[in-house]
Amino acid sequence: MSTFTERTYRPKTHREAMAELCLTLPRTPGCHPWCTLHCQIDETTTFCMGPDVLTPVTPNGYVGLSSCAQERGGQPMIDLGDGLDHVTVEQAEEYARAILRQVARARGQEVSA
Ligand SMILES: [Zn+2]
Structure with missing residues (x-):
């Protein structure tokens, strides 16, 4: 009990948090091609999760990708x-x-359309 383990704080990505909280399932035929982690939230709700893109500019340190088959089609x-924010692919673009x-x-490189 006397062993001191130094820990550096690193926020969990959504993906990592969900992997801990949820039941992870095998991929299904309906999975998106980018699904690398298929999760179950409750009896009827599952979703696909893709790899996070890590970036220091978001508060959580990543930009994620997911899709719930039971929501938004x-x-x-x-x-x-x-x-907080989940946006559609079109909104993100x-x-x-x-x-x-x-x-x-800002860089003076504006191209007039
Ligand atoms: Zn999936």
């Missing part, structure tokens, strides 16, 4: 890594485009 959702336009503008 199994539409993939991008987890923006702030613990629009958001990313807007950010990239402002980055270009």
